[in-house]
Amino acid sequence: MSNPKKLIREFSKLSYITKLGKVKEILEILAKRSLFFSDLKNHYKNRDDIQENALDAIYAMILNLTH
Known part of the structure; x- marks a missing residue:
């Protein structure tokens, strides 16, 4: 398994x-x-202007939760 960091x-x-x-x-x-990720997906579904810091944070959160 890869290193999350x-x-x-x-x-x-x-x-x-x-x-x-x-x-x-x-x-x-x-x-x-997961309902949590379903809500998150629905919040960002039609948005193409998500701040880059938010993308980094979401990715890091997902990796930390799944590894």
Whole structure:
């Protein structure tokens, strides 16, 4: 299993559009298993102006919860 800290550092180097796509993809998958992630997905579903810091935080939170 990969190191979450390394994955978070690699994620932070990606472009904004790539980050946005990855976070939305992850939320789509996790929304099927958890109401928390379903609510988060619904909140960000039609938004393409999510702050980059929020994308980094969501990704880090998901990795820390799943690893």
